[in-house]
Amino acid sequence: MKILIVHTMTPFQRTETDELAARLEKALIIAGHESEALRIPFQWEPADRITSQMLMVRAFELWNVDHVIAMGFPAFLIRHPKKTLWVLGYEHGHDLIDGNGVVNRPPDGEASELRMLIRNAENESFRESRRILVGAETTRQYLLEHNQVDAKVLVPPAGGADSRGDWSPIIEVLLR
Amino acid sequence: MKLVIFTPAKKVSSIGGCCALVSQELVAQGHEVTIVRTEIEGLLKSETHHFGAPVLPWTRTHQVTRVAEDADVLIYQIGDNYDFHKGGLEWLAALPGIVILHDFFLGHLFRAWSDSNRARGVEIVRAWYGEEMVKPFLTHSAPETFIEETKDRAPMIEWVCAMAHAVITHSSWGCERVVNSCAGPVRVVPLTYNKNLGSSLPGGMVYRPPGEKFAILTIGHVNANKRVESVIRALGTSPLLGGHSRYRLVGAIKPETATALTRLAKENGVDLVVSGEVDDGALLRAIEESDVISCLRLPSLEAASGSLVEALLNGKPTIVTDTGFYREIPSSCVMKIRPDNEVADIRSALEALFSDPAQREAMAAEGQRWALQTFTTENYVRELIHTIKDTMKTKPILNAVTYFSRVLAHWSADYDATGNEAIMEPLTIFGSSG
Known part of the structure; x- marks a missing residue:
C-alpha cells in the first residue's frame, strides 16, 4: 500500500513529531508498504497568518496515495478519502491560540473568531477521517472537552525502537 | 473567440x-x-x-x-x-x-427581483448596507421617494x-x-450608439423661417428627473424666450403627468407640445427640427445617456445637468446647468443660445465632432x-479566492478573503504570467 505520512515542520528545527514520523515511515517500509513523509511548513506566529496556512493545506490535492496518516494541526486538514489522524502534542498549539501562554495572542475579538475557525476546521477534518488516534490520555481528554471527539489512545513506541515487533500493532491500528 | x-x-x-x-x-x-x-x-x-x-x-x-x-x-x-x-x-x-x-x-431591478426572492434579498441588502436599508426595499413607496431613500446609500x-x-x-x-x-x-x-444620424445640416443647425419659434426638445420617458418642470419655469420667466419658443416633449408619458405639465405651461405662458411616444422616424424628425435639446437629469443615475449621445451625434446644441455622466462631457460641447441654481441657469443658457446663433453653431459642431470620435463601435x-x-x-485568482472563501465559509468564519493580504498576496502568482 502507498502510505503518505503528513505532518508539519518548522525549517531547521527538529521536533519529536519529526522523529516519530521518520521512524513510522521506516517501520511502514519494513512492514512491506511504500511510504513517504510530506512535511508541511507551519508556524503559529503571527496569528494572522494561521488562516492562510490552513487554507494552503486544505487546497493540496493528493494523487497516487492509498492511505494518509496525518499528525498534528494543520496537517490533518489535508483532503484524502482514506485518512487516519494521529494527534500528538496537540493541546500546545491550541493553548497558544487561547492566549494561555501567551506568545501569540491576537486582539480579543480576532482571537475568538480564530479559535472558532480553527475548531470548525478541526471538526470538519475529524468527521472526514476514518480514525482519530491520540498519543496520550491528556490529548484524548482535551479533544473530548473541546471538540466532543472521543479519540483512541495509541502510544508511540519508545524512542529508538524501529524493529518490526515494536511497530506491528501500531501499524495495524493506524491502517485499520 | x-x-x-x-x-x-x-x-x-x-x-x-x-x-x-x-x-x-x-x-x-x-x-x-x-x-x-x-x-x-x-x-x-x-x-x-x-x-x-x-x-x-x-x-x-x-x-x-x-x-x-x-x-x-x-x-x-x-x-x-x-x-x-x-x-x-x-x-x-x-x-x-x-x-x-x-x-x-x-434599485428598481433589485426590488423587482427580490419580490420573488424575499429572504435572499433581505440578506443581500443587510450584508452590503446594513439593517436600516432593508425597509425601503420592502415597502413599495413612490418611485421618487424610493430613489431618494436609496440612491446614495443602497x-x-x-x-x-x-x-x-x-x-x-x-x-x-x-x-x-x-x-x-x-x-x-x-x-x-x-x-x-445605434441610431442613424439624421439629415441635419452640418453642426446640426436649423434654417428657420423668420417668425417661427425657437424649438426646445426633451426626448425619452418623461419623468421628474428629466427636469421638464424646471425648463417650463425657466421659459416662463424669460421675456426674451416667452413668446418666441416652443417646448416639445417626445417620449412615453403618463396621462396625469401630461395634464400636470400642460397646466404648469399654461400658468407660465409657455407653448408646450406633448407628443408622447413616437416611432424612430418621427423621433429623428423631432431632433432635426429642434434648435436645442435638453438632456437635464436630476438625480442622474445612468452610466451614460443614449439621448445625449444622439443629440450630440446629430449636431444639436444641448444643455445638461452638471452632475454624474454629464459632468464628464467636455464643457466646449454642451452647456452645463448647476443643480443648485437650476431654473436661473436654464434660462440664461437658453437665452444665450437663442440670441447667439454663432455660439450655438460652434458648440453643436464641437459636440458632434467629439461624439463622432468618442462613441464608436x-x-x-x-x-x-x-x-x-x-x-x-485574473480568472485563476478569482477562482482561487472563490475556493478559499467557500472553505472559510464552511468553517463558519465571518471572513472576507479578499480583504486579507496574507491570503491574497500569494495568489498573485496566478496572474503574473502573460
Whole structure:
C-alpha cells in the first residue's frame, strides 16, 4: 500500500513529531508498504497568518496515495478519502491560540473568531477521517472537552525502537 | 473567440441596440457570437434588433447551458429594468462573467427581483448596507421617494458587480462602488450608439423661417428627473424666450403627468407640445427640427445617456445637468446647468443660445465632432476585447479566492478573503504570467 505520512515542520528545527514520523515511515517500509513523509511548513506566529496556512493545506490535492496518516494541526486538514489522524502534542498549539501562554495572542475579538475557525476546521477534518488516534490520555481528554471527539489512545513506541515487533500493532491500528 | 452575450433584444431596448452594433462588429472580426435575450417571459417573442448572430431566449436552459459551456467568455448587459434583464440576473448568478453596467442605480431591478426572492434579498441588502436599508426595499413607496431613500446609500451596484468577473461601464462618476465590489478588472468605455444620424445640416443647425419659434426638445420617458418642470419655469420667466419658443416633449408619458405639465405651461405662458411616444422616424424628425435639446437629469443615475449621445451625434446644441455622466462631457460641447441654481441657469443658457446663433453653431459642431470620435463601435469592441483578455488573466485568482472563501465559509468564519493580504498576496502568482 502507498502510505503518505503528513505532518508539519518548522525549517531547521527538529521536533519529536519529526522523529516519530521518520521512524513510522521506516517501520511502514519494513512492514512491506511504500511510504513517504510530506512535511508541511507551519508556524503559529503571527496569528494572522494561521488562516492562510490552513487554507494552503486544505487546497493540496493528493494523487497516487492509498492511505494518509496525518499528525498534528494543520496537517490533518489535508483532503484524502482514506485518512487516519494521529494527534500528538496537540493541546500546545491550541493553548497558544487561547492566549494561555501567551506568545501569540491576537486582539480579543480576532482571537475568538480564530479559535472558532480553527475548531470548525478541526471538526470538519475529524468527521472526514476514518480514525482519530491520540498519543496520550491528556490529548484524548482535551479533544473530548473541546471538540466532543472521543479519540483512541495509541502510544508511540519508545524512542529508538524501529524493529518490526515494536511497530506491528501500531501499524495495524493506524491502517485499520 | 466564442462569446455569449446576455442582453435585452427587443427593438425598443436602447441597450439591445448598442449590443447589436457590438455583436455585428465582433462577428465581422471573426468572433463567434451567440445572443441570449433576457426579457421577462411575456416579451421573449417580440421583434429583435439585428445582431448578426443566433438569438436564444434565456429560458431555454439546456441550449443556453450548452453554448455557455462551450464559450470563452460570457457577457451580461445589465440595466435598471427588471422586465428587460430578468434572464441576465438568473444566469449571472449561476454562470458569472463580464458585466456591462448601464446604470449606477439598480434599485428598481433589485426590488423587482427580490419580490420573488424575499429572504435572499433581505440578506443581500443587510450584508452590503446594513439593517436600516432593508425597509425601503420592502415597502413599495413612490418611485421618487424610493430613489431618494436609496440612491446614495443602497444603489445595489455592489449586488451585481460582486457577481461579475469584470465590469465595463460607460462613465467614471459611479465607479467607486464598482471597484469596491468587483474582484476583477473594471474598465470605463464610452457608449456605442445605434441610431442613424439624421439629415441635419452640418453642426446640426436649423434654417428657420423668420417668425417661427425657437424649438426646445426633451426626448425619452418623461419623468421628474428629466427636469421638464424646471425648463417650463425657466421659459416662463424669460421675456426674451416667452413668446418666441416652443417646448416639445417626445417620449412615453403618463396621462396625469401630461395634464400636470400642460397646466404648469399654461400658468407660465409657455407653448408646450406633448407628443408622447413616437416611432424612430418621427423621433429623428423631432431632433432635426429642434434648435436645442435638453438632456437635464436630476438625480442622474445612468452610466451614460443614449439621448445625449444622439443629440450630440446629430449636431444639436444641448444643455445638461452638471452632475454624474454629464459632468464628464467636455464643457466646449454642451452647456452645463448647476443643480443648485437650476431654473436661473436654464434660462440664461437658453437665452444665450437663442440670441447667439454663432455660439450655438460652434458648440453643436464641437459636440458632434467629439461624439463622432468618442462613441464608436470600433473603440467599444477594442476595449471589450482588452477586458476579456484581462479577465482571462485574473480568472485563476478569482477562482482561487472563490475556493478559499467557500472553505472559510464552511468553517463558519465571518471572513472576507479578499480583504486579507496574507491570503491574497500569494495568489498573485496566478496572474503574473502573460
